[in-house]
Amino acid sequence: MMLFLQDAADAATEVAADTAVVSATAVDIANSTFAGNLYAYLIVSGALFLLGLAAILTRRNSLYVLMGVELILNSANLNFVAFARFGNYGLDGQVMALFVIVLAAAEAAIALAIVLRIFNDFGSIDITRTDSLRD
């Protein structure tokens, strides 16, 4: 059990780290001479979005669902930054991305606390198996 929890915590840290990596990469590429057209970014972010959506819809383990959410947040971040760069829209997009990163971290912290409690109470973090609330 402890091992499992350790995994869960690791996964979340990774996700949070990912967020930072993705946005940094986006800015880097945009500044480089290889900056391609906007569509490349949109395709990546669209793919991330769909992957996240797929994770949310198919996974029943709440950690996977939360990771799916993180993917969606990051796809949005990528969009913000890419649009800001290619549209010469100023800094709003980047600012938004920063906020989202912070929010994602806060959300992950709360999520883990709650998931931990759920695991203690139900012995599982499967959201379909927590069934004390039913019609």
Next chain:
Amino acid sequence: MDQLLSFIIFSPMIGLLAIMFMPKGSKEAIRAIAAAATFVPFLLSTILWFQFDSSVPGMQFVERMPWIDALGVEYYLGIDGLSVPLVWLTGLLLFLGTFASFGIEKGVKGYMMLLLLLEVGINGVFCSLDLFLFYVFWEVMLLPMYFLIGVWGGPRREYAAIKFFLYTLAGSVLMLLGIVALYLAASGQGVATPFSIPVLSELVSSGQLTGNNLVDQGMLLGWPYLKWIFVVFFIGFAIKVPVVPFHTWLPDAHVEAPTPISVILAGILLKLGTYGILRINLGMFPQIASEPAIAYTGAILGLVAIVYGAFVAMAQTDFKRMVAYSSVSHMGYVLLGASAFTSAGLNGAAMQMFTHGTSSALLFLIVGVAYDRAHHREIEGFGGLASVAPTYTGITTIGMFAALGLPSMSGFISEALVIIGTWQVYPLLASIAVIGIVITAAFILWTMQRVFLGPLNEKYKDFKDVTPREIFTMAPLAFLCVLFGVLPMILLDKMELAIESLRQLLNA
């Protein structure tokens, strides 16, 4: 006393607030406050009766002030000859009903509070001249009545209460629909007070309000817009009366309700329905009401109620259920008389409302006395009570004779007026209605015989005669039954001008 009507309507609220802060245990004090709180409006409505000038046409004691400016709703009160007797009857029956309720031991505090709230609603409806206000007061009666039946009623009280509630609510939703439809039409024409009954009556009867601005040519699904409103209002009120297809809630509610509530239900609440028909259906839409087809339908519905109610009453074995169905029959006279549009018919209808209020209230009190002592209401289960309870028998005789319409009793005058008034227009219907009278006489006399005459049922040889408190509640009603039988003009004079103007409207 410019605000006499407001005082009559809201004075029970003071008692209600006083009771609210009484400790639950002090039942005697609560009863005393309730009696005082219902005595005040009774006293005020008696003053109103004498101050009301029956030689002046139109509304009196008018109070009018803006209430909700956004919609043009007014706080608009006033009474005419049609409502004065009913307001007085309300004051009387609620006062007597409070005394009749002294036997109730369960939840006295809540009971009395609800009773007082009920009185506010009833008087409010009779005095309102603004449809919105009318509707609010109408709904104020709904919840207290639901709880009074549902909490203090007999074994099947829950069923009876919800049935009463749903039927009444269905009626009031229809009424609301009618009010909204009128409001939309009137406000669309820029009428400043689109809820005011006198203003709307004037506009409708002069043909200025047709709903042309809302629907093409004022026609909706092949009928004039106003005719729909008329029908919607009529059904809403018919449920309350109740007119025969909508009457099934009444026996259940009556049988399960505690005696004082039956008294108020039969004595006043049913009159709200016929009052609404007279005031709104006939008073606001005279052209539609006097269309031959509509008038004839109304008369037929009244006739069906008379005959059907009488036959079903005859078949009952439960004393209270019998009285309940006899109410259906008696309320049929009001509808029949009102549909004839003759002076005698309308006078009879208005008077029947009052006389039935006294006689049916008395009958329910009588049933309550028997039930208190014997704990059942089977007509067959009694017998020969006259020998052990002479006073009780005497009062019952008056009540029953008033109900069957014996000459010199109030019921005779009103029913005779209705029959005469109908005869002038629909001789056939009037002659069928006479059958109703015969059947009523039959089952009432038969009941008298089974309960009071014949050999004494040994079980009831210790049947106590009525107590002074019971005499106090029943004697005034018995007295009124005789008084208006002998001197009907006391009542008819009050109503004369209001009825005459209604008749002229309808025959214009």
Next chain:
Amino acid sequence: MSETLASHLTALKPEIWLTGTILVMLVLDLLVGKRSARTVGVFGLIGIGGAMWALMNQSSVPVRAFGLISIDTYSIFFRALIISATGIVMLHGMVFRGIEDETRAEFGPMLVGAALGACLLVSTDNLIMLLVGMELLSLCSYVMAGWQKKERRSAEAGLKYLVYGAMASGLMLFGFSLLYGLSGSMWMPEIALAVSEAWSLGDAGQHMIVVIASTLVFVGFGFKISAFPFHFWAPDVYEGSPTPVTSMLAVASKTAGFGVLIRFVDTVYLDLTIAEDWLGRFGYVIAVLAAITMTYGNVTAVKQNNIKRLLAYSSIAHAGYLLMGVAVMTTATVDNRAAVGIGMESILFYLVSYYIATLGAFGCAMAFANRFGAETLEDYEGLGWSSPWIGACFIIFLTSLVGLPPAIGLIGKWLLFKATLSVGLDWLAVIAALNAAVALFYYFKIARALFLRGDTDYQEGLASKGVIPGLAHLSLIVLAIFTVYFGLMWDGIMEWVSEAVM
């Protein structure tokens, strides 16, 4: 410059009060220790009172503070509802037995934090601020939903709310990013221009982006207001959360959701929906959603046995009624532009009536839970006789929720129906009327259980004595009086609402 700064800070006085309250409560919690949860709570109440006072003294001249927050009559209206609701919930939270005394002091800052988020959410027309406000509200709500340590259901409520909430905000954020891509701005009026342009001049691809972005954004808002099909979290979360949190979610959170939804629709879409035939379709989609939401909520509520769950479904149904108003706004056409204002007014008025009655109903549910541990309809049988005051208040609130006179709920429904008829959505009005009949049925199950069923004997229960429990009960009675008083004298509310809409 400093004058501008001062005026911006003045405009944010209520928020500053709330922030200060959070800080004071946190520090106090450390200073006075866990034993004095009540002291902390009292300071919280004082802080909320201060915020309310600052809000009431705010001038109605619009200010855009720091270019992010627009303080206008509209935002004052919504913040007044939110802050006052928070005060009442705070009071109820101080006496709610489901929250352990050791954690009660920490509950306060969370609650005020949620209120702060909700206030920012309804005051902003900038997407960044909108996101921050919404997440502040959401994060605090997730924590509060899972507050009861010893209660499995509470943990489950917290998890469900968090997972579904995070999902919805993720989708909404992606929608925002597309809108940003279209317009290059986070400011709603500029987004509106870009969206209109993309719609009228753009090709099919741009149309699709607008549709996808709008849909995703409405997922986020729809989640907050628990509109069908994003309602599925609400019953579980409402039932599992501690009751004060439930009433916070049902009232303040939903109010904030509608506040931002209406502002967004009004600023971004209305020009479009009014000018183009697209408008009609958009309005019909919302009208259909409204109809499904209210029908689903009401029909499902009928078979519920747990009072909180029943009220949760009823609150879904009320979201449906409120959406009727949004449908009216978006169905308005050039000839009938006034319908926008009428629709908005009717929503705001209905929100007031919903606010009073729902806060009261959950408060009564909490009072019965505190005293008798009653949660289901069977538990409630005959309790009205032991707690006649609370029982009577409950009946009044239910009367208002059904929409019977003389309660304010009737007026709210009346205005909504009138608005719906004025744009020709007759079928929606009919469905709403039928729904009201269904609602009557299940609301009266509560009334029946309280007074008609069970025995009328007095049951002792766990009586609470003291000033704070007394205040909590008093707040219910005051709300009940408001329900009736404003049902009869609603001119003042109407004026306030029209001012907010201007």
